[in-house]
Amino acid sequence: MMEAGIYDQDLLVVDRSIEKRNHRVVIATLNGEFTVKRLVQDEEGIFLVAENPEFDNIPIRVDSDFSIWGVVTHIIREV
Amino acid sequence: MLALADCNNFYVSCERVFRPELENRPVVVLSNNDGCIIARSNESKALGIPMGAPVFQIEEQLRRQQIHIFSSNYPLYGDMSDRVMNTFEASVPQVERYSIDEAFLELSGCNEEERLSECRELKARVRRHTGIPVSIGIAPTKTLAKVANHHAKRHPDCNGVFELSDERKRDEVLGATGVEELWGIGRRTGIKLRRAGITTALELQRADITWVRREFTVTGMRTVLELRGEPCIELETAPPAKQTICSAKSFGQLIQEWDPLASALTAYLTQAVDKLRRQQALTSAMQVFAHTNRHRRDDPQHACSVLLEFPPTDYLPELARRAVEGLRPHFREGMRYQKAGVLLLQLIPRSHRVGHLWDDLEQLEKQDALMSVMEQVNRRWGRRTLNLASAQDTRQWRMRQHRRSPGYTTCWSEIPVAQTG
Numbered sequence: 281m282m283e284a285g286i287y288d289q290d291l292l293v294v295d296r297s298i299e300k301r302n303h304r305v306v307i308a309t310l311n312g313e314f315t316v317k318r319l320v321q322d323e324e325g326i327f328l329v330a331e332n333p334e335f336d337n338i339p340i341r342v343d344s345d346f347s348i349w350g351v352v353t354h355i356i357r358e359v
Numbered sequence: 360m361l362a363l364a365d366c367n368n369f370y371v372s373c374e375r376v377f378r379p380e381l382e383n384r385p386v387v388v389l390s391n392n393d394g395c396i397i398a399r400s401n402e403s404k405a406l407g408i409p410m411g412a413p414v415f416q417i418e419e420q421l422r423r424q425q426i427h428i429f430s431s432n433y434p435l436y437g438d439m440s441d442r443v444m445n446t447f448e449a450s451v452p453q454v455e456r457y458s459i460d461e462a463f464l465e466l467s468g469c470n471e472e473e474r475l476s477e478c479r480e481l482k483a484r485v486r487r488h489t490g491i492p493v494s495i496g497i498a499p500t501k502t503l504a505k506v507a508n509h510h511a512k513r514h515p516d517c518n519g520v521f522e523l524s525d526e527r528k529r530d531e532v533l534g535a536t537g538v539e540e541l542w543g544i545g546r547r548t549g550i551k552l553r554r555a556g557i558t559t560a561l562e563l564q565r566a567d568i569t570w571v572r573r574e575f576t577v578t579g580m581r582t583v584l585e586l587r588g589e590p591c592i593e594l595e596t597a598p599p600a601k602q603t604i605c606s607a608k609s610f611g612q613l614i615q616e617w618d619p620l621a622s623a624l625t626a627y628l629t630q631a632v633d634k635l636r637r638q639q640a641l642t643s644a645m646q647v648f649a650h651t652n653r654h655r656r657d658d659p660q661h662a663c664s665v666l667l668e669f670p671p672t673d674y675l676p677e678l679a680r681r682a683v684e685g686l687r688p689h690f691r692e693g694m695r696y697q698k699a700g701v702l703l704l705q706l707i708p709r710s711h712r713v714g715h716l717w718d719d720l721e722q723l724e725k726q727d728a729l730m731s732v733m734e735q736v737n738r739r740w741g742r743r744t745l746n747l748a749s750a751q752d753t754r755q756w757r758m759r760q761h762r763r764s765p766g767y768t769t770c771w772s773e774i775p776v777a778q779t780g
Contacts, residue, residue: 281779286779287779288779291774292777295491296488296489297484297487297488298485303614308779309378309379311378312378312379312778313778314775314776314778315777316777316778316779317776317780330780332779332780334780335780345380347379349379349490354376
C-alpha cells in the first residue's frame with residue numbers, strides 16, 4: 281500500500297461503523313486473513329487494489345471468501 | 360415497551376470477529392483452566408456437544424469433528440461487551456446492562472411496526488460497529504421480553520427480532536414455553552410448579568394469584584403479573600452496589616505447599632480489593648478458604664475456611680496479611696489443594712467510615728495515597744504492573760489457557776495484523 285502512504289509496521293486506526301464506500305482504504309478479510317487494500321468498484325466489477333506495483337489487483341468473485349471488516353481512517357507511524 | 364437484547368453465543372462471536380474464517384464452522388470456548396465447555400457455536404450445538412461438558416470426556420469427539428477450541432479470554436469478552444453496550448446506549452433512551460452479553464432496553468417506538476424496525480436497525484448497527492450478532496425480544500415486561508428473545512433465537516423466520524405484545528400471540532407462545540424456562544423460575548420452583556400441575560408458562564399466567572403468592576411468595580406473584588403484561592420489575596439503569604465481593608479460582612495445577620497457595624490467595628484478594636475500591640466501599644470481615652479436588656476420589660480430602668473480622672478498611676497490604684495469617688494455621692501439609700478464594704463481607708460505603716479516637720489519621724491518608732498510586736500505575740501500564748511481592752510468583756498456580764486467543768483489543772503487542780501486499 282505504498283502509494284496510499286501505508287508502509288510495513290504502520291499502526292492503522294480502523295473504524296467499523298462508517299460506510300464502506302468505493303475508493304476507501306479498507307481492512308478486508310480474504311481467505312481467513314486480514315489485508316489492507318483500496319476498495320474499487322467499476323463497470324468491470326469489485327477489486328481490492330494493493331497500490332503497489334509489485335502486486336496485482338484482486339478481483340472479487342461471487343464465490344470469494346471475502347468481507348470488508350472496517351475502514352482505515354488514520355495511520356500512525358513511529359519516526 | 361421493553362426489549363431484551365442478547366448477544367448470540369457471545370464468547371464464540373467475540374472470537375469470530377477476529378477469526379472470520381471460523382464463521383459457519385463449529386467452535387467452542389472453555390472455562391477457566393480449560394475445564395469444561397462454556398460456549399458453543401450453533402454448529403457445535405448441532406453436532407451434539409453438550410453445554411458444561413468436561414473437556415477430557417469429549418476430547419475424542421472434539422478432534423474427530425474438527426471443532427475449533429478456545430480457552431476463555433475474558434479481557435477480550437469484557438471489552439467487546441463494552442462496545443456492544445455503548446452502541447445500545449447511543450441508540451435507545453434507557454439501557455440496563457444485565458450481564459456481560461444481555462441488556463434490557465427501553466424503546467421509543469409507539470407501535471409494533473415502529474419498534475420492530477427500530478430493533479432491526481439496532482441489530483444491524485451492533486453487527487456493523489462491533490461484529491457481534493444479537494437477538495432482540497420486545498414485550499411490555501422484562502419476563503415477557505426474555506420469552507420473546509428466546510423465541511427470536513429459536514425461529515429463524517424472525518431474523519433475530521420478535522415482539523410479544525399482541526395477547527393472542529403472547530398466549531400462544533407462552534403455551535409452548537415450559538414453566539422452568541422462565542426468567543426467575545429456578546430449578547426447585549420449576550419442580551414444585553410441575554407437581555402442582557403447572558407445566559407451561561401459560562398455565563402459570565392463568566394460575567390463581569393468591570395461591571401463587573401463598574406458595575411462591577411475592578417473587579412468584581411478580582412473575583405471574585409480568586406474564587400478564589403488567590410490569591413489576593423495573594429497569595435498573597444504575598447497578599446496585601454489591602453486598603459481598605468474591606474472588607476464588609482453581610489453580611492451574613494442584614498445590615501442595617503453603618507459599619504458592621499464599622501467593623495465589625494474595626492475587627485473588629488483589630482482584631477483590633480492586634472491585635471493592637471501585638465501588639468506593641470498605642470491608643470489615645472476610646472469609647478465606649481453600650480446598651482439595653473433591654472429584655479426585657483417591658486423594659485425601661481437606662477443606663479449610665476461616666472468618667476474620669477487623670475495623671473497616673480497603674488497604675490491600677493489611678488485608679493480604681490478615682488473609683494469609685488467618686488461613687495459615689488451617690493449611691495441612693501434604694494435601695493437594697485445587698482452589699482458594701476470599702469473600703469480602705460487611706461492606707459499607709467509604710463515606711460511612713466512623714472515625715475512632717485512636718485512629719492514626721496520617722497513617723490512613725498514607726495508605727489511601729499508596730492504593731491510589733498503585734491503581735493509577737496499573738490502569739496506565741496494565742494490570743499487575745505494580746503488585747504485592749507475595750502475589751508475584753505465579754508459576755505454580757496460574758491458569759491453564761493453552762488455546763487462548765490474543766488480546767486483540769486490549770494489548771498493543773497483540774493487535775491484529777493486516778497484510779499490505
